[in-house]
Amino acid sequence: MNNRELSWILFNERVLQEAQDESVPLIQRLRFLGIFSNNQDEFFKVRVANLIRLTGMKIRGKPSQTDYAIPPKELLPLIYKRIDMAQNTFMQTFEKIIIELREYGVYIIDHTELNETQRKFCLNYFLSVVSVRLVPLMLRKSAEMPFLHDGRAYLAIKMSKETKSNARYSVVEIPVSESSPRFVVLPSENQRTDIIFVDDIIRMFLDDIFFMFNYDNISAHSFKIMRDGLLPIDDDVSKGFVEKMEQGITDREHGRAVRLVYDRDMPPDFLELLADKLELYSTMELEGSRRYHSMRDLMKFPKIRPELENINPEALIHPAIDPMGSIFKVIKKQDILLYYPFHTFKHFIDILREAAVDPRVESINITLYRTAERSKVINALCNAARNGKQVTALVELKARFDEEHNIDNTNELQQAGVKVIHPLESLKVHCKLLLIERREGKNENTGYLYIGTGNFNEKTAELYCDFGFFTSNQTLVHDARKVFDFLVNPHKRHIYRHLLVSPHYLRREIEKMIEAEIKHAKAGKKAFFYGKFNTLTDERMIALLYRASKAGVLIRLIIRGACCLQPGIKGLSETVEVRSIVDKYLEHGRMAIHCNGGNPNYYIFSADLMARNLDRRIEVSTPIFDEKIQKTLSDIFEIQWSDNVKARSLTDSENNIYVKGDGESIRSQIMTYDYFKNDQRDISRD
Numbered sequence: 108m109n110n111r112e113l114s115w116i117l118f119n120e121r122v123l124q125e126a127q128d129e130s131v132p133l134i135q136r137l138r139f140l141g142i143f144s145n146n147q148d149e150f151f152k153v154r155v156a157n158l159i160r161l162t163g164m165k166i167r168g169k170p171s172q173t174d175y176a177i178p179p180k181e182l183l184p185l186i187y188k189r190i191d192m193a194q195n196t197f198m199q200t201f202e203k204i205i206i207e208l209r210e211y212g213v214y215i216i217d218h219t220e221l222n223e224t225q226r227k228f229c230l231n232y233f234l235s236v237v238s239v240r241l242v243p244l245m246l247r248k249s250a251e252m253p254f255l256h257d258g259r260a261y262l263a264i265k266m267s268k269e270t271k272s273n274a275r276y277s278v279v280e281i282p283v284s285e286s287s288p289r290f291v292v293l294p295s296e297n298q299r300t301d302i303i304f305v306d307d308i309i310r311m312f313l314d315d316i317f318f319m320f321n322y323d324n325i326s327a328h329s330f331k332i333m334r335d336g337l338l339p340i341d342d343d344v345s346k347g348f349v350e351k352m353e354q355g356i357t358d359r360e361h362g363r364a365v366r367l368v369y370d371r372d373m374p375p376d377f378l379e380l381l382a383d384k385l386e387l388y389s390t391m392e393l394e395g396s397r398r399y400h401s402m403r404d405l406m407k408f409p410k411i412r413p414e415l416e417n418i419n420p421e422a423l424i425h426p427a428i429d430p431m432g433s434i435f436k437v438i439k440k441q442d443i444l445l446y447y448p449f450h451t452f453k454h455f456i457d458i459l460r461e462a463a464v465d466p467r468v469e470s471i472n473i474t475l476y477r478t479a480e481r482s483k484v485i486n487a488l489c490n491a492a493r494n495g496k497q498v499t500a501l502v503e504l505k506a507r508f509d510e511e512h513n514i515d516n517t518n519e520l521q522q523a524g525v526k527v528i529h530p531l532e533s534l535k536v537h538c539k540l541l542l543i544e545r546r547e548g549k550n551e552n553t554g555y556l557y558i559g560t561g562n563f564n565e566k567t568a569e570l571y572c573d574f575g576f577f578t579s580n581q582t583l584v585h586d587a588r589k590v591f592d593f594l595v596n597p598h599k600r601h602i603y604r605h606l607l608v609s610p611h612y613l614r615r616e617i618e619k620m621i622e623a624e625i626k627h628a629k630a631g632k633k634a635f636f637y638g639k640f641n642t643l644t645d646e647r648m649i650a651l652l653y654r655a656s657k658a659g660v661l662i663r664l665i666i667r668g669a670c671c672l673q674p675g676i677k678g679l680s681e682t683v684e685v686r687s688i689v690d691k692y693l694e695h696g697r698m699a700i701h702c703n704g705g706n707p708n709y710y711i712f713s714a715d716l717m718a719r720n721l722d723r724r725i726e727v728s729t730p731i732f733d734e735k736i737q738k739t740l741s742d743i744f745e746i747q748w749s750d751n752v753k754a755r756s757l758t759d760s761e762n763n764i765y766v767k768g769d770g771e772s773i774r775s776q777i778m779t780y781d782y783f784k785n786d787q788r789d790i791s792r793d
Contacts, residue, residue, distance in 0.1 A: 108671045109760050110177055111644045112154055115669040116189050119146045121689040121755060121763050123193060126200050133211070134408055134415040135691065136204050140197060141405030147190065148258055148403060152336030153507070156365045158183055160335075187391045198397050211415060212299040218307040225293045225301065229308050232291060233315075237308060240282035243316060245275070252384035253278070257334035257360065260289075260401035262309060263369075263377050266322035275320060276377060281306050281329070281401075289404035292411065300411050304399060328370035328377070331400040332385060335362035336507070364392075371395035417691050422451035422569070423783055434458045435465070435545065438555055438577045442733040445575040446743065447561065448692060449783045452568035455541075455557065455575060456483050462543050463491035469552065470497040470544040472591045474536055476506050478516060479566040485516055489523035498525045501594050503536045530725070531597050534610070537720065538713045538727035539563065542587050554584030558729045560696045560711055571695040572776070574711045576729060576736075583729060590727060597725075607728040609714060614721040616728075617648070620701045620708070621655050627704055628659040635661040637744055638699040642715040643670045643685075656682045665747055666757065667694045675758045685757040686766060688750055690776045698740055709737045743779060750775035 125131055126139035161179040177185070205215050221229065243264070244253040255261060260281040267274040283289045283305070291308065293301040309316075310327050317325065364385040369378060378393075387393060410416060424430055425445060428437050434457055437443065445454060462468045471491055478484055492498040500520055504513050517527050530536045539559035547553040561573030578584075586606040593601055593608070600611065607616045621636055628634035636655065643649065643664065649672045656662055662683040664672070674683040688694050697712035714726035731737055747754070751768035753775065758764075 108646070108649060109673055110182065111669050111671055112150075112158070112182060112186055113189065114644075114671060114760070115150065115154070116186065116193065117760070117763060118668040118687070118689075119143055119150070120193055120196075121687060122146060123196060123200070124755075124763060125689055126204070127196075131691075132415050132417055133204055133208055133213075134410075134412065135417045136200075137405045137408045140201055140204075141403050141408070143193075143197060144401075145403035145406065147193075148333055149336070149508070151333045151366045152257070155183070155186065156335040156337065156362075158186070159365060160337075183391065191394070194394070194396065197402075201402070208415075211412060213412065213415070214299060214301050216293075216301055216303055218303070218311040221293070221303075222296075226311075228294050229291075229303070229311055233308055233312050236287055237282060237305060238312075238316075240284075240287055241279055241309070241316065244278045246278060246380060246384070247276075248380060254361065255332055256280070257332060257336075257362070258401065258403075259283070260306065260329055260331050260399075260404075262306065262327040262329055263373055263381065264313065264317065264325065264327050265374050265377050266317060266320050266325045268321070269323045274376070275322065276380060277317070279309065279316070279327075281309065283401075283404060288407065288409070289401075290407075290409050292409050302409065302411075306399060326374065328373035329398065329400045330367060330369040330373065330381065332364045332368075333366040334360075334364055337362065366392055366394065368394045368396055368400050370398055370400075372398075419448070419569075419691070420780055420784075422448055422453075423780075425450055425454060426786055428454055430457070434461055434577075435555060438579050439553075442580065442731075442736055443577040444731070444733075444736045444739055445577070446696070446739075446779070446783065447568040447573045447575065448570065449572075449780050450575075452565050452575075455563065455568075456487060456565065458543070458555075458557070458577075459484065459487035459491070459541075462545075463487055463494055463496065465545070467546045468496055468543060469546055470499070472499045472501075472540070472542040472544075473563070474501045474503070474538055474540045474594070475513070475516065475563060476503045476537060476539070477509050477562040477564055477567070478512070479564045480512075482516070482563075483565055484563045485519060488520060488525055492520075492524035499528065499591075499595075500525050501528050501530060501536055501591075504529055505532075505535050528595055530594060533723075534597055535719075535724045536594060537724045538590070538608075540587060540590060540727060542584065542591060553579065554581065554587065555579050556584050556587050558583075558587075558711070558713075558727060560698075560713055571693045574696045574698065576711060576731070580732070590725075594725065605730055607710070607712075607730075609720065609724060609726040610722050613714060613726055613728060614647075617699070617716075617721075618651060620699070620703075621651050621660070623703065624660045624701055625655050625658045627702065628655070633702055633705060634659065635663070635702045636699070637663045637701070637748075638716075639665040639694075639744060639747070640667075640697050640712070640715045641695060642666065642668045642717050643672055645716050645718050645721060646671075647718075648716045648721075652683065653679055656680045663748060665694075665744070670757055673760060686748070686750075686754045687757055687763075688747060688754050688775060690753040690774070692776055698744065700741060700744060707737070707741075709740050711740075742782065746773070746778050746782065747775040749773045 122139055122143045126136045158179045262279045264277040265274055289305055291303050291305055293303055295301040313325050364387055367387050462471055488498055502513055502517050504510055520527050541557035543555040544552045556578050559575045561571050582604055586603045589601040607613045624634040624636050643666050664685045666685055667687055670685055674680050674685040699710045700707050709731040710728050712728040714720035720726055751766050751773050754766040755763045756766050
């Protein structure tokens with residue numbers, strides 16, 4: 108099996124490939140660099156921190172029981188080596204893009220390249236925007252180090268006298284927010300656009316910041332730190348779960364540093380001081396780099412030239428849905444499959460808004476994992492509660508790095524009268540369910556159900572490829588009622604007729620699918636299993652797929668991220684092929700199709716093929732019975748499998764080799780949009 112961490116690094120290198128791809132618009136290439144940097148930071152805070160914990164170093168919390176084929180002490184050097192190689196490629200790519208931007212009149216300059224007008228602008232900008240947000244922290248070798256936040260960019264300031272050996276040290280956080288962006292567009296001339304890092308505006312005015320000190324030389328060098336991302340949960344039974352989460356968030360913010368990335372020109376004495384204060388003594392934990400850090404901010408690079416950005420087509424209205432009509436009437440007649448971002452997420456918002464005012468709607472039940480800032484979903488649920496609907500929201504507080512936002516959601520929902528339930532601490536709710544109960548006919552409740560693969564987040568729905576399925580199939584609705592009962596009462600066990608629910612049934616049912624294909628293959632019948640997931644790391648599932656391959660089952664997998672299965676190994680996985688697609692949208696939708704003796708079954712999933720999803724989370728997969736939607740899922744899979752522009756073969760576990768074809772170029776995300784656009788007809792009349 109491939110190692111999970113190294114396989115994940117290979118995935119992030121695919122993101123880096125997008126930044127290197129000259130067919131990608133230049134500013135979008137910068138954004139891919141930002142995504143790469145953000146991914147890498149989280150990898151260190153979560154996966155590397157866990158490995159360090161496993162080596163016995165003194166980091167908070169207990170190590171997981173993950174069985175690593177490569178011992179952590181041997182794995183860490185391999186990780187650092189691969190990360191360093193990727194980081195060098197990152198910087199080379201960044202510098203190359205900067206040069207290429209100049210051909211379009213876009214210049215990223217520093218404070219030494221400003222003209223007089225720009226210097227005056229920077230002075231005013233510093234006084235009005237930056238200086239009020241600066242809090243210089245003085246460092247002393249004999250004193251405890253002031254607290255430095257994880258992931259933020261800092262300037263290390265050294266002040267010295269020519270005649271004295273001792274120096275003064277200070278740290279200044281580079282303020283980055285919506286009102287103080289990392290990149291500042293300067294007044295420019297001659298049809299060019301000049302942009303400066305806010306870091307360099309601060310460098311311009313060091314003398315004004317530290318005027319009270321007597322020095323001959325002053326220097327500033329950037330750095331950032333990454334802290335252990337483990338969220339500790341207090342086991343004090345006298346505290347409520349929200350209180351425990353709030354304390355855990357505070358404790359995590361003060362977690363042990365696991366990495367220091369610094370400007371390689373930083374004075375050695377300052378680097379030694381920082382490393383000592385942060386208790387980072389291994390050279391692997393220290394990364395010397397270039398001038399700028401916290402490059403995840405590139406994701407928010409200014410939108411200055413439309414022709415240098417991705418031009419994404421407008422999201423489509425589903426042909427069966429009248430934007431001015433009732434969605435309930437449509438779902439009553441037929442199942443609806445939405446595929447974001449090709450379809451608009453507005454349909455989901457609209458059904459919540461309709462439910463909030465419809466006098467026949469009596470209750471709304473929903474699971475919430477990650478939502479947008481100023482969420483329209485949260486707003487609609489609050490309005491429904493204010494209108495007298497019984498609204499129950501299962502809010503998962505343990506969505507990593509979104510915990511604080513979900514606590515805020517909890518408070519807002521409760522203030523509006525929504526009943527908020529937090530799941531068990533040991534069982535994370537990751538399924539995406541909406542169940543609306545509507546009084547119809549002889550005062551009987553009719554349920555309307557939505558099952559998704561992605562979050563109820565209108566912002567990420569513009570960037571992530573995800574499935575959303577609406578149905579009024581009352582058998583599925585009945586199963587969904589049981590799921591919500593299980594969410595409220597997790598000690599109860601239910602039998603589901605069609606829905607596949609973890610942690611009790613999902614693994615077993617997927618294994619049944621594959622076992623059925625093994626049986627058919629051994630009988631000489633056609634047998635295949637096609638799957639699209641974000642991650643494949645579960646050892647039991649991989650072992651079963653190997654057994655299926657040895658039986659002759661054709662296995663095609665599209666895995667975006669980490670994949671521990673090794674395809675194409677003689678005598679083990681000869682009939683397995685694995686591909687990965689990284690393009691302008693994040694491939695996040697999960698689906699499976701298996702032959703079933705010539706009568707294929709189709710499913711969409713909230714879960715990946717990981718032990719945590721199958722055994723330690725509440726996940727839901729639904730079968731798709733509608734033949735038109737089945738064909739749509741089949742077509743989507745075939746389009747993606749045919750991709751020869753953005754698809755990589757994972758047969759080579761060391762390199763990301765692009766899939767190439769002899770015929771026309773097929774870029775699946777473009778072709779998928781065209782596929783749905785060509786279906787813009789009123790199928791409700793069929």
